[in-house]
Structure formats: C-alpha cells, structure tokens
Amino acid sequence: MTPNQTELLQGTLDLLILNALTTTPLHGLGVARRIEAVTNGTFRVKPGSLFPALHRMEEEGWLSAYWGESENNRRAKYYQLTRAGRRHLEKETERWGRISLAIARALEARG
Amino acid sequence: MPVWHRIRSMARNVFARERVERELDVEVRGYSAMLEEEKMARGMKPNEARRAARIESEGTEQIKEQVRSSRGGKTLEILWQDLRYAVRMLRRNPGFAVVAIVTLALGIGANTAIFSLVNGVLLRPLPYRDPGKLTIIWEQDDKGKPDNVGYATYLDWKSQNKSFEDLAVYSSWQPILQTGEPEQLNGLRVTSNYFRMLGIHPELGRDFLPEEDNPASRNVVLLSHALWERRFNSDPNIVGKAIAMSASSYVVAGVLPASYQSLMNQDPRGGTVEIWRVLGYDVTLPFACRTCHHLVAVGRVKAGVSFAQEKAEMDTISAALMKAYPKEYSAAGVILTPLREKLLGDARTPLFILFGAVSLVLLVACANLANLLLARSTNRQREIAVRTALGASRGRIVRQLLAENCLLAFLGAAVGLIPAYLTPRVLAAVGTGGLPRLEGVQMDWRVLVFTAAAALLTGILSGLAPSFRLSKTDVHESLKEGARGSASGASRRLRGMLVVSEVALSLTLLIGAGLLLRSLAQLLNVSPGFDAGHVLTLRTSVLGQRYNDNNVLRQYFKDAVERLRVLPGVQSAAAASQIPLGGNMDEYGFHPEGKMNANPELDESAERYCITSGFLATMRIPLLRGRDIEPSDSLTSPGVILISATTAKQIWPNEDALGKRVKIGVLDHPWLTVVGIVGDVHHVGLDSTPNMQMYIPHAQYPFPDTDMTFVVRSSGPPRAIASAAGQAIHSLDATQPLSRVMPLEDYVALSVQGRRFALILIGAFASIALLLSIVGIYGVTAYSVAQRTREIGIRVALGAQRIEVLTLILRQGFVLILAGVVLGVAASVGLTRFLASMLFNVSATDPFTFALVIMLLVVAALLACWIPARRAMRVDPMVALRHE
Numbered sequence: 001m002t003p004n005q006t007e008l009l010q011g012t013l014d015l016l017i018l019n020a021l022t023t024t025p026l027h028g029l030g031v032a033r034r035i036e037a038v039t040n041g042t043f044r045v046k047p048g049s050l051f052p053a054l055h056r057m058e059e060e061g062w063l064s065a066y067w068g069e070s071e072n073n074r075r076a077k078y079y080q081l082t083r084a085g086r087r088h089l090e091k092e093t094e095r096w097g098r099i100s101l102a103i104a105r106a107l108e109a110r111g
Numbered sequence: 112m113p114v115w116h117r118i119r120s121m122a123r124n125v126f127a128r129e130r131v132e133r134e135l136d137v138e139v140r141g142y143s144a145m146l147e148e149e150k151m152a153r154g155m156k157p158n159e160a161r162r163a164a165r166i167e168s169e170g171t172e173q174i175k176e177q178v179r180s181s182r183g184g185k186t187l188e189i190l191w192q193d194l195r196y197a198v199r200m201l202r203r204n205p206g207f208a209v210v211a212i213v214t215l216a217l218g219i220g221a222n223t224a225i226f227s228l229v230n231g232v233l234l235r236p237l238p239y240r241d242p243g244k245l246t247i248i249w250e251q252d253d254k255g256k257p258d259n260v261g262y263a264t265y266l267d268w269k270s271q272n273k274s275f276e277d278l279a280v281y282s283s284w285q286p287i288l289q290t291g292e293p294e295q296l297n298g299l300r301v302t303s304n305y306f307r308m309l310g311i312h313p314e315l316g317r318d319f320l321p322e323e324d325n326p327a328s329r330n331v332v333l334l335s336h337a338l339w340e341r342r343f344n345s346d347p348n349i350v351g352k353a354i355a356m357s358a359s360s361y362v363v364a365g366v367l368p369a370s371y372q373s374l375m376n377q378d379p380r381g382g383t384v385e386i387w388r389v390l391g392y393d394v395t396l397p398f399a400c401r402t403c404h405h406l407v408a409v410g411r412v413k414a415g416v417s418f419a420q421e422k423a424e425m426d427t428i429s430a431a432l433m434k435a436y437p438k439e440y441s442a443a444g445v446i447l448t449p450l451r452e453k454l455l456g457d458a459r460t461p462l463f464i465l466f467g468a469v470s471l472v473l474l475v476a477c478a479n480l481a482n483l484l485l486a487r488s489t490n491r492q493r494e495i496a497v498r499t500a501l502g503a504s505r506g507r508i509v510r511q512l513l514a515e516n517c518l519l520a521f522l523g524a525a526v527g528l529i530p531a532y533l534t535p536r537v538l539a540a541v542g543t544g545g546l547p548r549l550e551g552v553q554m555d556w557r558v559l560v561f562t563a564a565a566a567l568l569t570g571i572l573s574g575l576a577p578s579f580r581l582s583k584t585d586v587h588e589s590l591k592e593g594a595r596g597s598a599s600g601a602s603r604r605l606r607g608m609l610v611v612s613e614v615a616l617s618l619t620l621l622i623g624a625g626l627l628l629r630s631l632a633q634l635l636n637v638s639p640g641f642d643a644g645h646v647l648t649l650r651t652s653v654l655g656q657r658y659n660d661n662n663v664l665r666q667y668f669k670d671a672v673e674r675l676r677v678l679p680g681v682q683s684a685a686a687a688s689q690i691p692l693g694g695n696m697d698e699y700g701f702h703p704e705g706k707m708n709a710n711p712e713l714d715e716s717a718e719r720y721c722i723t724s725g726f727l728a729t730m731r732i733p734l735l736r737g738r739d740i741e742p743s744d745s746l747t748s749p750g751v752i753l754i755s756a757t758t759a760k761q762i763w764p765n766e767d768a769l770g771k772r773v774k775i776g777v778l779d780h781p782w783l784t785v786v787g788i789v790g791d792v793h794h795v796g797l798d799s800t801p802n803m804q805m806y807i808p809h810a811q812y813p814f815p816d817t818d819m820t821f822v823v824r825s826s827g828p829p830r831a832i833a834s835a836a837g838q839a840i841h842s843l844d845a846t847q848p849l850s851r852v853m854p855l856e857d858y859v860a861l862s863v864q865g866r867r868f869a870l871i872l873i874g875a876f877a878s879i880a881l882l883l884s885i886v887g888i889y890g891v892t893a894y895s896v897a898q899r900t901r902e903i904g905i906r907v908a909l910g911a912q913r914i915e916v917l918t919l920i921l922r923q924g925f926v927l928i929l930a931g932v933v934l935g936v937a938a939s940v941g942l943t944r945f946l947a948s949m950l951f952n953v954s955a956t957d958p959f960t961f962a963l964v965i966m967l968l969v970v971a972a973l974l975a976c977w978i979p980a981r982r983a984m985r986v987d988p989m990v991a992l993r994h995e
Binding site for chain 1: 120134137138139141142144145146148149168169173174177178180181182
C-alpha cells in the first residue's frame with residue numbers, strides 16, 4: 001500500500017490517538033488525519049486498526065464519545081479525552097520518552 | 112475506574128447489542144462517506160472518489176468485524192452466537208444431526224458407563240478415616256505366600272511393634288439369626304478396637320468396649336444399617352436388646368451408619384457383611400494358638416513411618432518369634448499389603464482393560480463423526496466462502512465449526528447418559544463376578560464431569576480436521592456460479608485415512624473380544640471333575656442344643672439324606688462340608704505315615720471334604736481305584752479316607768497309595784487308611800490346576816461338620832425339586848435354616864462370571880465399533896460413487912462392462928479395508944498382551960482367532976462397499992451424462 005507505511009505497535013497507536021485528541025474532540029477520520037499531519041505522513045492509520053483502538057480505549061474509560069455533526073452536516077461519532085485518558089497519556093508519554101532515549105543512546109553507542 | 116467501565120461496556124455489548132451494532136454501522140459508513148467527500152473536495156469525480164474511498168477503507172464489514180472482536184465480553188458473545196447458529200444448522204439437517212448424535216451417544220455413552228464403573232469401584236475413596244495408612248499384615252509361609260495370623264502371634268505383634276498406631280484382627284463369622292425365619296448371616300468377629308481404628312462410629316448406640324473383648328462377655332454385636340432395617344424394622348430402641356442367634360443370646364451394642372459398607376470378606380456367592388461380633392479371645396483358648404491361622408490383621412501406620420520401616424520392624428519381630436517357637440512357624444517374615452490393594456487390587460486390571468477398550472470405541476466414534484463432517488463440508492464450502500467474503504477471519508470460522516461439533520457432542524453426551532444411568536441395573540443383570548463396591552456405581556459429579564470432558568474432547572477432536580479443511584476454502588472458486596461441490600484430493604485422502612483407522616480400531620476390539628470368547632469356550636470345555644447337570648444344592652448350618660451330641664448330628668444328616676434320596680424324581684443324594692467351586696477354603700494338614708516333616712507345619716495341606724456316603728455317585732466324581740465310602744464306615748469300624756489322584760501322585764509318586772495311612776489336621780488323632788483314589792475336581796476355579804484333595808466320612812470323623820451342603824441329583828431340572836427337597840429336610844427338623852438353594856451348575860457359572868462379564872462388555876464394544884466402521888465405509892463408498900456418477904456414465908458409454916465398474920468401486924474400498932486390517936493386526940499384536948491375564952489356554956496372538964476375526968471384518972466391510980458399488984454398476988449412461 002503506501003510506501004512509508006509503518007507497522008504500528010499497539011501501544012504506539014494508543015499514544016498517537018490520545019495525543020491527537022489532547023486539544024479538541026475529533027471523529028474517526030479526523031483522528032486519522034491529525035495523526036498523519038503531526039507525523040508528516042509517516043503514520044497512516046488504517047480504519048481496520050483505528051476503530052478497534054478507539055472502541056477499546058472507550059471501553060477502558062480513557063475516551064468518551066458523543067454524537068455530533070461533521071463539517072458536511074453528517075452524523076459522526078466524536079471522541080474526547082477523559083480525565084483517566086489524560087493521566088494515561090501523561091504516563092505513556094513519560095514512558096515513551098524513557099524508551100526512545102534509551103534506544104537513541106543504544107544506537108549512538110554503536111558508533 | 113477502568114474495571115467498572117469494562118463491566119458496563121461488556122453489559123452494553125451483550126444486552127444492547129442492536130443499538131451498539133447500529134451505531135457502529137453509522138460510524139463506519141460515515142467514515143467512508145467522509146473519505147469520499149474529502150476526495151471529491153480535492154477534485155475527484157464522484158465515481159472515482161467512491162472507488163478510491165472503498166479501496167482505502169478496506170471494506171466496512173471487515174472493519175466492523177475487527178471492532179467487534181476487540182470489544183470486551185467478546186468471547187462469550189461469540190460463543191453464544193456460534194451456538195445459536197449451530198442449533199440452526201442442525202435443525203436444517205435433521206438427518207445428519209440424528210446420525211451424528213447417535214454415533215456420539217454410542218461412543219460417549221459406553222465411556223460414561225464404564226467410567227461410572229471405574230469411579231464407583233476404584234476412584235471413590237475407601238470409607239475409612241485416612242485409608243492410605245491402613246495395611247493388612249500377613250504371616251509369610253514357607254513358600255513365600257501370605258497367610259492369616261494366629262491370635263498369639265497377633266498379641267506379640269501388637270505389644271512389640273512401634274510402627275503402628277494400632278493393630279486389629281478379624282475373622283469371618285456366619286451366625287444364624289433366629290428371630291422369625293431362620294437366616295444365615297454374613298458377619299465378622301473383630302477385636303474391640305477394630306472400628307475405632309478404621310474411623311467408623313456407630314450411628315446408634317456405642318462401639319465395642321475393650322472389657323467386652325474376652326471369652327466371658329463376648330456376646331455383643333453391632334448391626335449394619337441394612338440389617339437393622341430389614342430384620343428389625345429400624346427399631347429405634349434396638350440398643351441394649353437381646354437377639355437370638357445360633358442358639359445363644361447376643362446384646363445389640365449399636366447400629367453402624369448406612370454409608371458404611373463393609374469391604375472385607377468379598378464372596379460373590381454370599382452377601383455383604385451385615386453383623387459384627389466382638390472377637391473375645393484369650394490365649395488360653397485352643398484356637399488362639401500360633402498355628403491357628405484364621406485371623407486377618409489390619410494395622411494403622413503411625414504418621415511419618417515409611418513402608419520400608421514398618422516392614423523391617425515387623426520382619427525383625429517375626430524372626431524373633433520364629434527363633435522362640437521354631438515348631439510353630441514355617442518361615443519368618445511378614446507380607447504387608449496396603450488395604451486399598453487388598454480390597455481393590457483384583458478389580459483394577461479388568462477395569463483398566465475395559466476402560467482401554469471403551470476408549471477405542473470413542474476414537475472410532477470420533478473418526479466416524481469426522482468422516483460425516485468431511486462429507487458435509489463439501490456442501491458447505493459455499494456457505495463458508497460467503498462468510499469469509501463478509502469479513503469472517505479463518506480463526507472465527509474454525510471456532511464456529513468447532514462450536515457446532517461441541518454442540519453435537521453435548522447432545523450426544525446427553526443421550527449417552529442414559530446407558531450410564533442404566534449401568535447399575537445392567538451390572539446386576541449380567542453379574543460381574545465379584546467386583547467390590549458395586550453399590551457405589553451411580554451418577555455422581557465425577558461421572559458428569561467426565562462425560563462433559565469426553566464430549567468436549569470428542570467435539571474438538573472430530574471437528575478439528577474438517578474445520579481446518581473448510582476454513583481453507585478458496586473464496587473465489589467457491590463463489591463462482593454453478594461451481595458444484597467436489598471433494599478435493601486432500602479431503603478424499605483424509606476420509607480414506609479415517610476409514611482406515613476406524614477399521615484398525617474395530618479390528619483390535621474384535622480380536623480382543625474373540626480371544627476372550629475363545630478363552631471362555633476353552634474354560635467351559637474344562638471338565639470340572641464332576642457332573643454339574645441335574646444337581647440341586649442346599650446349604651445348611653445345623654442349629655440347636657441337641658446337636659451338640661455328635662451322634663445326634665451324624666444321625667440327622669444320615670436321615671436327611673435318606674429323606675432326600677426317596678423323593679420322587681431323585682436319583683441320589685448326599686451331603687458334604689463343602690462343594691467344589693463353592694468358594695470355601697477348608698484345608699487341613701496332610702500328614703502321611705513315614706513321610707512327615709520334623710516340623711509338621713511344613714507338611715502339605717489338602718482340601719478337606721467331609722462327606723456322607725453317596726457323595727461321589729451324586730456328584731459323579733469318578734472312583735479310579737479302591738472303594739467308595741460305604742454306609743458301613745462308622746465310628747466302630749477302622750478310620751478310612753479317600754484321596755484324589757493328584758494327592759496320590761504328589762505324596763506317593765512311585766508307590767501304591769492304597770492302604771497307606773495318614774493323619775489329618777492334628778497329630779493326636781487315629782490313623783486313617785487310604786481305601787480309594789478318586790478323580791481330581793476343580794475346587795478353586797476351572798482355570799487353576801486342582802490342589803490335593805481328600806474325602807473323609809461324616810459318619811466316622813471325630814468332629815463331624817455342622818455346616819453342610821446337600822447335593823441332590825434328579826432326573827429333571829433341579830429347580831423343580833427345590834421346594835420338595837426343602838420340605839423333606841424340614842419334615843425332620845423345621846427349625847433348620849436352608850440357604851443358597853440353587854443348581855450346582857450355578858456355582859460353575861458363578862466361577863466364570865468375571866470372564867463372562869469382560870467378554871460381554873468387550874464384545875458389545877467391538878460390535879458398536881464394527882457397526883460404526885461399517886457405516887463409515889458405506890458412507891465413503893456411497894459418496895465416492897455419487898461423485899463419480901458422471902465418470903462412470905462415460906466409462907459405461909465407452910463400453911466398460913458392468914462387472915468392471917463394480918470392481919473399480921470395490922477395489923477402492925478394498926484398499927482401505929486392507930490397510931485398516933494391516934494396521935489393526937499390528938495394533939492387536941501390541942495390545943492383546945494386556946489381556947493375557949484374562950486369557951485361558953489361548954495365546955494373546957492366537958492365529959486362529961486373528962484369522963477368523965479378520966475374515967468376519969473383511970466380509971462385513973466388503974458388504975458395506977457392495978451396496979453402493981451395485982448402485983454404480985446400474986448407472987444409466989444417459990442419465991449420468993444428463994446429470995450435469
């Protein structure tokens with residue numbers, strides 16, 4: 001499919017979705033487009049991964065959803081961060097920071 | 112709280128499923144629509160935009176399915192959905208469902224029935240406190256065999272050992288209950304600590320007291336719950352009352368709980384133990400001696416003492432005793448048998464063999480069901496293809512198919528519970544030949560768990576192969592218009608393999624059944640040494656003060672036999688202290704003049720029959736040499752004895768036994784002269800070689816027996832004279848109890864009942880397996896004929912002879928059968944040796960049995976092919992070609 005398609009680890013996908021929802025509630029396509037925009041097109045989230053993740057996180061209580069209207073007056077399900085979701089995002093961000101730092105160091109040490 | 116969220120959404124997924132589904136649909140379709148709008152906004156034409164959006168979103172149904180499977184509570188929901196779908200599928204194919212359920216009911220039902228037997232007999236815990244610590248302790252005789260213990264030895268063991276918490280002894284006791292109709296009861300005499308040691312407490316009254324355990328105060332009994340109900344109307348005030356038994360009076364100390372079934376003293380011919388009396392010995396009694404081996408010792412091992420430790424200690428004690436009393440022991444050492452082993456050891460092998468056999472039946476049922484499913488799978492390819500196209504993943508489809516199978520298996524298991532429910536009744540009707548604890552063979556939670564597990568296993572096992580085949584269905588090919596279901600090569604091979612294994616398994620079972628059948632035939636061909644036909648037996652145990660006079664006793668039996676002899680239709684009559692195959696073990700030391708050992712304990716012993724004259728004639732035991740016992744052999748004439756051929760050969764191998772003198776039992780009795788040599792009889796069983804035997808005249812022996820069995824030879828069926836015979840004896844003394852009034856032939860039948868039981872069951876299993884395999888072979892052949900109708904039509908149209916078509920189909924079936932036979936023979940050669948202990952005069956690889964069984968199976972299997980093959984032969988080429 002797309003050449004720069006990257007296999008997303010599940011935790012990474014969750015992190016990206018939560019991150020995309022920090023400022024404003026979005027519907028499914030909106031989440032996908034936001035992730036695409038902030039990663040400069042590195043991550044293209046397929047609906048087959050996106051929707052299961054959204055529904056799963058809603059069940060976990062990290063997201064809540066409401067029915068609203070899209071830009072073209074279409075009924076759409078909007079997702080927003082809950083307080084638990086925000087806490088989870090903070091925790092995950094911190095963890096991710098540690099991991100990426102560690103990996104970066106490991107790669108530097110190679111040279 | 113995340114947990115709360117999860118529970119709530121799970122509940123929503125299950126209970127508000129429709130709303131959740133509707134919202135999911137709107138959401139996912141909205142996504143596609145927005146994608147489309149986005150593309151149009153970028154200038155794509157509506158058509159192109161729709162196409163691009165569809166490709167990018169990869170199918171709304173697939174997305175929805177992925178969301179569904181990521182939801183909480185999904186597994187449960189899917190299971191529920193699968194089961195509902197399975198029910199629909201089965202209702203649409205009632206024919207398939209019935210065949211499958213019957214197959215499974217046979218397989219699972221037979222397994223449940225046998226498991227309930229194994230469970231009731233072997234797996235249930237013994238009804239004692241901490242039964243693993245209970246051990247039987249035997250003296251070891253000079254041949255290394257276990258022997259009962261004498262009272263004096265028991266006392267020494269008890270006082271000297273440190274390994275056991277406690278030791279107790281018991282011996283059998285057959286009192287005659289004299290309240291109401293006289294009845295001989297099965298009982299035990301036990302030391303006062305017996306029940307305390309086992310951990311059994313009376314439900315009414317009290318246990319035996321230590322101070323009662325002596326000769327002065329030993330007329331105290333405990334009753335079983337069943338006896339209390341049966342003979343005493345569950346009298347709540349029974350405790351302390353006196354009951355009349357065997358011409359004495361006994362005080363009832365208590366009643367044991369209904370849950371307690373005595374396991375000691377198992378005899379298929381007698382009943383269970385229903386009454387216990389305190390032993391009441393002391394060392395001054397003549398039968399409390401060291402050589403009086405008639406007590407069984409049970410011990411409870413102390414915590415932390417190992418088997419090796421207790422054995423070593425008991426061996427040391429025994430060696431010291433042997434040193435102190437060299438004349439009274441034939442060898443030092445003890446033999447320890449865990450109680451469980453003693454009570455259930457004999458039952459284990461036959462039950463495990465049955466369990467092994469019945470699991471083969473389950474395998475055949477599995478193979479058969481798998482076969483049916485494969486046949487059906489060809490027709491379901493399309494359905495599966497549609498479901499795959501609609502977003503079902505492969506795992507999901509396999510799960511669905513397995514759910515269908517498990518549903519089938521559970522329905523089969525439900526039907527299969529019927530035979531298990533009937534098992535106790537069937538066992539009672541067939542007779543098991545002395546399996547203990549049959550009263551516990553019933554449905555309990557273990558049986559139900561086993562059945563459920565068997566059903567689950569069957570469902571998965573039989574469904575796995577077909578499901579994986581089906582789930583690999585090629586969507587594109589199957590959805591093509593007009594594509595007809597056709598079995599792929601792989602599927603055909605799989606079905607062939609299943610038929611081969613069915614044939615192999617059935618053959619193994621059939622060969623097992625064949626070997627058992629031949630053993631039984633061989634065994635029944637063994638002459639017992641007497642003629643059991645037309646003989647009625649009645650057992651009695653003489654009762655009453657006046658019979659304490661031995662002369663009165665002797666006269667009573669003489670008169671009773673005379674009254675029986677003159678009955679119409681009676682040819683001859685006699686009485687004996689025991690009869691062959693009667694289950695008694697009455698052996699006396701046999702001390703021949705001039706050949707005695709320095710320690711007489713080491714002399715051989717012989718089975719002792721104390722008989723009235725006429726016994727040989729009535730039993731038709733042949734007199735080989737010398738003379739029979741005559742009415743003239745009396746107290747005033749010299750002592751005589753008859754010996755069996757084996758006795759003569761063993762004691763006087765190169766001499767003439769006639770005229771030799773022996774003493775039997777004790778050495779202070781007068782010599783008896785051998786006046787006749789008679790044929791051997793099988794006393795223990797038809798399958799064991801006869802021991803030494805001797806016959807002494809009741810009219811002459813200083814201690815005439817009071818327990819005797821009358822034998823009456825009639826010209827007609829023996830049962831017909833039963834009531835006349837009873838009346839004849841009661842006309843002499845109406846107070847005498849008569850028991851086991853039955854034809855002598857029944858004793859012979861009882862002695863082979865265990866083998867008959869195994870044969871009937873394994874025979875039944877083999878028949879079920881054969882039936883299932885024949886259905887399997889028929890199914891595969893019929894299916895292949897249906898598939899090849901067109902090909903056969905073309906062959907016939909091109910000039911093939913009918914007979915060639917027939918051979919074509921038969922050959923195909925024959926190859927499968929042959930492969931099954933080869934495998935089955937190999938398996939049988941490996942497995943039948945486990946049957947060896949149940950075989951008699953037949954080798955475990957008896958070629959005759961193998962050949963016969965193979966022939967039977969091949970003929971039956973070919974017949975199963977023949978029916979569809981004949982149909983193939985009659986194919987009309989015109990019809991077949993138009994069939995397309």
